Amino acid sequence: MSHPxxxxxxxSAMDRRSFLRAGLGGTLFLGTVSVTAGLSGCATAPAxxxxxxxxxxxxxxxxxxxTHDDIELFRALLPAIVGPALTEEPEPRRQxxxxxxxxxxxxxVRFGPANQKELRKLFDLLxxxxxxxxxxxxxxxxxxxxxxxxDAFLERWRTSGIGLFNNGYIALTKISNVAFYGHPEHWHLxxxxxxxxxxxxxxxxxxxx
Amino acid sequence: xxxxxRIAKGLEAGWKVTDASTLTDNQTHEADVVIIGTGAGGGTTxxxxxxxxxxxxxxxxxxxxxxxxxxxxELTAYASLYQEGMSRVTKDGAIAILQGRCVGGxxxxxxxxxxxxxxxxxxxxxxxxxxxxxxxxxxKPWFDGREERHTVSPWLTDPNLNNDILRQGCDQxxxxxxxxxxxxxxxxxxxxxxxxxxxxxxxxxxxxxxxGALDHDARLFHGLRADKLxxxxxxxxxxxASAMSADTVTPSGxxxxxxxxxxxxxxxAIGSPGLLLRSDIPDPHNRIGKRSFIHPVxxxxxxxxxxxxxxxxxxxxxxxxxxxxxxxxxxPAGYKLEVPPLHPAMSSGVVPxxxxxxxDNLKQLPWMQSVIALVRDGFHPDSPGGTVSLRxxxxxxxxxxxxxxxxxxxxxxxxxxxxxxxxxxxxQVRLMHLDSPWLNSWSExxxxxxxxxxxxxxxxxxxxxxMGGCGMGEDPxxxxxxxxxxxxxxxxxxxxxxxxxxxxxxxxxxxSVYTLAARNSVRLAGKLKG
Ligand SMILES: Cc1cc2nc3c(=O)[nH]c(=O)nc-3n(C[C@H](O)[C@H](O)[C@H](O)COP(=O)(O)OP(=O)(O)OC[C@H]3O[C@@H](n4cnc5c(N)ncnc54)[C@H](O)[C@@H]3O)c2cc1C
Ligand code: SF4
Numbered sequence: 001m002s003h004p005x006x007x008x009x010x011x012s013a014m015d016r017r018s019f020l021r022a023g024l025g026g027t028l029f030l031g032t033v034s035v036t037a038g039l040s041g042c043a044t045a046p047a048x049x050x051x052x053x054x055x056x057x058x059x060x061x062x063x064x065x066x067t068h069d070d071i072e073l074f075r076a077l078l079p080a081i082v083g084p085a086l087t088e089e090p091e092p093r094r095q096x097x098x099x100x101x102x103x104x105x106x107x108x109v110r111f112g113p114a115n116q117k118e119l120r121k122l123f124d125l126l127x128x129x130x131x132x133x134x135x136x137x138x139x140x141x142x143x144x145x146x147x148x149x150x151d152a153f154l155e156r157w158r159t160s161g162i163g164l165f166n167n168g169y170i171a172l173t174k175i176s177n178v179a180f181y182g183h184p185e186h187w188h189l190x191x192x193x194x195x196x197x198x199x200x201x202x203x204x205x206x207x208x209x
Numbered sequence: 210x211x212x213x214x215r216i217a218k219g220l221e222a223g224w225k226v227t228d229a230s231t232l233t234d235n236q237t238h239e240a241d242v243v244i245i246g247t248g249a250g251g252g253t254t255x256x257x258x259x260x261x262x263x264x265x266x267x268x269x270x271x272x273x274x275x276x277x278x279x280x281x282x283e284l285t286a287y288a289s290l291y292q293e294g295m296s297r298v299t300k301d302g303a304i305a306i307l308q309g310r311c312v313g314g315x316x317x318x319x320x321x322x323x324x325x326x327x328x329x330x331x332x333x334x335x336x337x338x339x340x341x342x343x344x345x346x347x348x349k350p351w352f353d354g355r356e357e358r359h360t361v362s363p364w365l366t367d368p369n370l371n372n373d374i375l376r377q378g379c380d381q382x383x384x385x386x387x388x389x390x391x392x393x394x395x396x397x398x399x400x401x402x403x404x405x406x407x408x409x410x411x412x413x414x415x416x417x418x419x420x421g422a423l424d425h426d427a428r429l430f431h432g433l434r435a436d437k438l439x440x441x442x443x444x445x446x447x448x449x450a451s452a453m454s455a456d457t458v459t460p461s462g463x464x465x466x467x468x469x470x471x472x473x474x475x476x477x478a479i480g481s482p483g484l485l486l487r488s489d490i491p492d493p494h495n496r497i498g499k500r501s502f503i504h505p506v507x508x509x510x511x512x513x514x515x516x517x518x519x520x521x522x523x524x525x526x527x528x529x530x531x532x533x534x535x536x537x538x539x540x541p542a543g544y545k546l547e548v549p550p551l552h553p554a555m556s557s558g559v560v561p562x563x564x565x566x567x568x569d570n571l572k573q574l575p576w577m578q579s580v581i582a583l584v585r586d587g588f589h590p591d592s593p594g595g596t597v598s599l600r601x602x603x604x605x606x607x608x609x610x611x612x613x614x615x616x617x618x619x620x621x622x623x624x625x626x627x628x629x630x631x632x633x634x635x636x637q638v639r640l641m642h643l644d645s646p647w648l649n650s651w652s653e654x655x656x657x658x659x660x661x662x663x664x665x666x667x668x669x670x671x672x673x674x675x676m677g678g679c680g681m682g683e684d685p686x687x688x689x690x691x692x693x694x695x696x697x698x699x700x701x702x703x704x705x706x707x708x709x710x711x712x713x714x715x716x717x718x719x720x721s722v723y724t725l726a727a728r729n730s731v732r733l734a735g736k737l738k739g
């Protein structure tokens with residue numbers, strides 16, 4: 001993933017109304033607004049390997065697409081998206097969330113450049129303070145957002161009459177749900193026993209030992 | 210690795226297969242025919258031309274995955290086998306597009322349902338697009354041939370409960386239903402067709418025509434993206450292609466030039482019009498990318514009193530055409546009813562929701578049953594289809610407006626699906642719609658369906674069948690290729706994939722693609738040999 005170009009329109013040229021107009025009139029997927037790396041600090045570089053202080057669990061995973069800010073965003077949203085399916089025990093809960101964010105990153109790497117660009121716009125919009133407040137109506141920065149505030153934000157975008165926001169809701173929840181419920185360690189939450197044991201025992205690709 | 214695996218054996222025996230991510234130098238190769246895309250159309254074409262003694266180069270943007278890689282795991286499969294890592298959507302993001310990107314194309318991940326092109330569709334094409342040679346009688350021997358090649362026959366094993374509920378509901382209501390013919394040989398009835406068949410039972414391109422072509426000296430480059438066909442006067446001179454790096458999505462910088470006497474484009478709907486647009490292929494009537502169709506799909510899920518285990522067993526074995534052509538071929542939108550397999554990742558992405566509600570939705574997966582409706586688009590003036598265009602980076606994107614005509618069909622389909630599920634004993638039914646609650650009875654569902662807004666994003670829409678965009682027809686003002694897939698304006702260019710359909714099919718398209726590609730390749734081989 002290359003850095004987003006620095007020649008995009010600065011957000012200061014737009015206000016919320018013109019954003020909505022652009023969104024309503026256009027066919028863009030949260031298009032037209034993208035915050036430059038300059039405005040949001042240097043946060044649009046992939047986070048790479050987080051250090052132990054940031055993750056509390058340094059498993060050496062290298063982030064290839066998500067930035068530090070994106071990771072904060074998902075740390076705030078995942079408790080609202082998949083939290084109720086998680087244990088309340090702090091340590092396993094933190095690990096499940098960290099693992100889900102890594103799988104989200106892995107998935108997004110394969111989305112390819114065009115869809116990554118769309119996601120970058122969405123994340124920048126949510127991470128940049130001014131748009132976070134005016135467009136998403138989330139008053140605190142993500143690390144300070146409570147689970148119920150995150151849930152309220154998701155509900156607003158889900159029930160909004162504006163297709164663009166519905167689309168943002170789907171984008172955020174779908175990737176999170178898939179990365180969470182699709183993970184073998186969470187299959188039990190959907191009562192899925194996994195691929196049939198007898199077939200795995202009989203197939204050569206599972207017997208490479 | 211098992212020596213019964215055709216691909217593993219062939220690679221060991223010295224098939225000419227190049228993983229383009231390993232290339233370090235720009236290079237040029239030459240053959241009689243270059244084929245772009247290795248799916249239903251490309252594979253068929255390659256086998257027939259190679260067997261006829263022509264030298265063939267196959268170009269595939271995705272990578273070569275085969276039995277050793279097929280481990281019945283959703284997350285890996287979606288990331289590696291599907292276009293845009295399963296994140297492909299229409300331009301406004303409202304319709305999820307499931308499409309293959311690997312050797313074998315969508316046939317490597319498809320659900321093995323194998324239908325002939327419905328007769329009303331072929332006759333509609335003859336009547337409206339001058340395609341007289343494609344009448345059912347003329348096509349019959351070609352369907353026979355391809356059914357044999359891909360071992361197509363009705364699925365005689367009992368359907369899994371997921372499918373049987375569609376049958377039961379139809380029986381209760383007096384709606385017709387039938388058993389689906391499948392292209393399988395020694396199927397283990399596992400249910401993982403969508404993530405790459407782990408047993409090689411599926412007779413898609415990967416286990417039939419691709420090995421057939423490679424056995425006959427065809428060369429395959431995978432991880433190589435066709436960028437541009439370059440013209441010299443009125444013919445295509447060569448193809449410029451980009452090697453992908455090992456991450457599969459970023460070009461490595463290595464360019465491959467492929468020269469040939471003839472070029473067959475089989476990158477499918479979205480991909481083929483995209484390539485033609487990038488190449489500035491003559492298009493005096495602005496037809497490239499137009500009339501793209503998708504069989505828009507909506508869905509309902511039911512909670513059944515007994516365990517359904519919708520993740521196990523042949524994914525599709527029962528269908529109903531009760532509402533497909535009932536109002537005539539060009540009346541109000543018709544739809545085919547089928548059943549999708551439900552694995553956890555897929556289900557959690559398809560059922561919209563979050564939080565405790567989503568946890569409770571997914572907890573019920575073993576009791577869940579789902580019906581899908583595939584709306585037959587393109588047979589009515591109010592269903593002109595979508596348009597493929599290029600994004601800034603040259604990649605193709607489909608803009609697909611959902612017209613009122615289609616919304617009407619989708620709403621009726623919601624009615625039918627819920628009615629069938631309640632008739633089969635569902636405790637509750639939920640529409641795949643942002644606003645749908647779990648509905649407790651057919652009458653409650655009927656009222657809700659009449660009330661709920663039929664709007665983009667709110668109604669969850671999908672497509673696994675991309676068609677059109679390089680439509681065929683006898684009139685060059687209306688179409689891109691003629692009834693043999695030959696380009697109207699460029700004599701050494703043919704298109705052999707789902708992009709040439711002038712409307713949608715009205716049935717799952719793979720057998721239509723195999724069949725037309727076979728017919729058109731036999732003719733092409735004759736021309737090139739003669
Ligand atoms: C999940 C799923 C389930 C399905 N189930 C069924 C079913 O049960 N029955 C049925 O009949 N149909 C089914 N289909 C649809 C069916 O498989 C397709 O209609 C059919 O394979 C289309 O054939 P094609 O040759 O047009 O394209 P494909 O088979 O998709 O092949 C096109 C190939 O071209 C490659 N390509 C694209 N662009 C480029 C480029 N620039 N350079 C190089 N290569 C490129 C792609 O990567 C792909 O491999 C299903 C599809 C999906 C996704
Ligand atoms: S159901 Fe049959 S064809 Fe499908 S994956 Fe299983 S063995 Fe293969």
